[in-house]
Amino acid sequence: MKTAIITGSAGLIGSESVRYFAPSFDLIIGIDNDFRARFFGKEASVNWNKQLLTREIDNYRHLDVDICDQDEIHKIFEDHGSNVELVIHTAAQPSHDYASTNPRLDFAVNATGTLNLLESCRKHAPEAVFIYTSSNKVYGDRPNLLPLLEQETRYELEFGHPYASKGISERMRIDQTLHSIFGASKVAADIMVQEYGRYFGMNTGVFRGGCLSGPAHSGAKLHGFLAYLMRCIIFEEPYTIIGHKGKQVRDNLHSKDLVRMFDYFRKKPRAGEVYNAGGGRSSNISMLEAIKMGEEITGKQLQVSYEETARRGDHRWWISDTTKFETHYPGWSVTIGIEEIMQQLSESLVERREASSVK
Ligand SMILES: NC(=O)c1ccc[n+]([C@@H]2O[C@H](COP(=O)([O-])OP(=O)(O)OC[C@H]3O[C@@H](n4cnc5c(N)ncnc54)[C@H](O)[C@@H]3O)[C@@H](O)[C@H]2O)c1
Structure with a gap:
C-alpha cells in the first residue's frame, strides 16, 4: 500500500x-497533535482543519501523536515500513518569540523531533523521499548587513548588488550570525536532514521557506504574518507594526506553490539538497504595502499602532532567489502572486467567520 507520512498535517x-x-x-498518514494551540492559544488551533481533512479525504488517517515521542514515531514507521515512499515533515514550533521563552520545548520539537523522524525513516523506509520545511531564519540576521535603501513604502536592496535582481541565494553563509533560539533549532534540523542525505545517502531535501501563506493558515499574532494581518482587518482587531517603520519586506509563497516544489523533488530527488523557497521577485511586499492592499481588498480600515523596537534579528529585507531550484527542476515557477494570496486569505477568513469556527 503506497503510503505518505505528513507531519504537521493540520x-x-x-x-x-x-x-x-x-x-x-493509497494512504496518507497525518501526524499532528495541535501543538499550534499550545504555542499560540486556542485561536490558533488547527482542529478545524483536521476535521475538514478527516471528513473530505477518504484515504487520510489522522494520528494525534507528538513527534517528540520517539517510541510512537518509531512504531508508525515500523507498522508501515517500506510502503512509506514519501515523508513530508512540516510539524514545528515556528515562532521566535515563543522559542525565546521556551527554548527546551522549541528544541525538542524542531530539532529532536526531526531527528526522531529521520532515524525512524532510516530504519524502516530508507528509500523514501524525506522533505523538510526549513526556514530562511537559518541565515540568521546576516541579511540585515545588506546595503538597503529606504524608499517611501519599503526598504530595497541597492541597485547592482548581486542579490538585487533575483534575491538571496543559498550561497549566503549560515553561521556566526544572530539566529534567535528558533533559528538555531531550525539550523540543527536543517543540517541533520542534509546529513542524512549526504552521509547516509537518503533522499532528503531541505526547503528554506521565506514567508509561506495560504487560506489554510491559522494566523496568530506570533506566526503567520499575512494571515494574521488579514484576520485583524476582517475581525476588526487592533494590529501593531513592530519596528522598521513598517518598511520591512517579505516575499510570500503560496502553500500550493511550495507543495508543487515538493512534487518536483520527490519525482527526481537529489540527496541532501537545499533550496530557498519563496515568492521571490514576483511575490513580495512590505508591511505598509500589505496593510494598504488588505484594506483595499476588504474595504475595511485596520486599527494600526506602531511599536518602535523591532524584534531582535528581525529581517529588514528578505526576497528568496529560487534560481537553483528552477535550474534543477525546469517547469516550476511561482503561479500565485501576493495579491491573489491576500484575496484568498480574505475569502477563507470570511467563510470561517460565517461558519463560526474561528470566532
Ligand atoms: N508559515 C511560514 O511563514 C513559514 C516560513 C518559513 C518556514 N516555515 C516552516 O514550515 C513548516 C510548516 O509551517 P506552517 O506555516 O505550516 O506551520 P503551522 O503551525 O501551520 O503547522 C505546523 C503544524 O505542526 C503541528 N505540530 C507542532 N508541534 C508538533 C508536535 N510536537 N507533534 C506533532 N505536531 C506538531 C502544529 O499543531 C501545526 O498544525 C515549519 O517547519 C515552519 O518552521 C513556515
Missing part, C-alpha cells in the same frame, strides 16, 4: 500537502 503546509498528494497515494 497546519498550513501539512494540510496543503495532504490535499495535493492524496490522489497519488
Whole structure:
C-alpha cells in the first residue's frame, strides 16, 4: 500500500500537502497533535482543519501523536515500513518569540523531533523521499548587513548588488550570525536532514521557506504574518507594526506553490539538497504595502499602532532567489502572486467567520 507520512498535517503546509498528494497515494498518514494551540492559544488551533481533512479525504488517517515521542514515531514507521515512499515533515514550533521563552520545548520539537523522524525513516523506509520545511531564519540576521535603501513604502536592496535582481541565494553563509533560539533549532534540523542525505545517502531535501501563506493558515499574532494581518482587518482587531517603520519586506509563497516544489523533488530527488523557497521577485511586499492592499481588498480600515523596537534579528529585507531550484527542476515557477494570496486569505477568513469556527 503506497503510503505518505505528513507531519504537521493540520497546519498550513501539512494540510496543503495532504490535499495535493492524496490522489497519488493509497494512504496518507497525518501526524499532528495541535501543538499550534499550545504555542499560540486556542485561536490558533488547527482542529478545524483536521476535521475538514478527516471528513473530505477518504484515504487520510489522522494520528494525534507528538513527534517528540520517539517510541510512537518509531512504531508508525515500523507498522508501515517500506510502503512509506514519501515523508513530508512540516510539524514545528515556528515562532521566535515563543522559542525565546521556551527554548527546551522549541528544541525538542524542531530539532529532536526531526531527528526522531529521520532515524525512524532510516530504519524502516530508507528509500523514501524525506522533505523538510526549513526556514530562511537559518541565515540568521546576516541579511540585515545588506546595503538597503529606504524608499517611501519599503526598504530595497541597492541597485547592482548581486542579490538585487533575483534575491538571496543559498550561497549566503549560515553561521556566526544572530539566529534567535528558533533559528538555531531550525539550523540543527536543517543540517541533520542534509546529513542524512549526504552521509547516509537518503533522499532528503531541505526547503528554506521565506514567508509561506495560504487560506489554510491559522494566523496568530506570533506566526503567520499575512494571515494574521488579514484576520485583524476582517475581525476588526487592533494590529501593531513592530519596528522598521513598517518598511520591512517579505516575499510570500503560496502553500500550493511550495507543495508543487515538493512534487518536483520527490519525482527526481537529489540527496541532501537545499533550496530557498519563496515568492521571490514576483511575490513580495512590505508591511505598509500589505496593510494598504488588505484594506483595499476588504474595504475595511485596520486599527494600526506602531511599536518602535523591532524584534531582535528581525529581517529588514528578505526576497528568496529560487534560481537553483528552477535550474534543477525546469517547469516550476511561482503561479500565485501576493495579491491573489491576500484575496484568498480574505475569502477563507470570511467563510470561517460565517461558519463560526474561528470566532
Ligand atoms: N508559515 C511560514 O511563514 C513559514 C516560513 C518559513 C518556514 N516555515 C516552516 O514550515 C513548516 C510548516 O509551517 P506552517 O506555516 O505550516 O506551520 P503551522 O503551525 O501551520 O503547522 C505546523 C503544524 O505542526 C503541528 N505540530 C507542532 N508541534 C508538533 C508536535 N510536537 N507533534 C506533532 N505536531 C506538531 C502544529 O499543531 C501545526 O498544525 C515549519 O517547519 C515552519 O518552521 C513556515
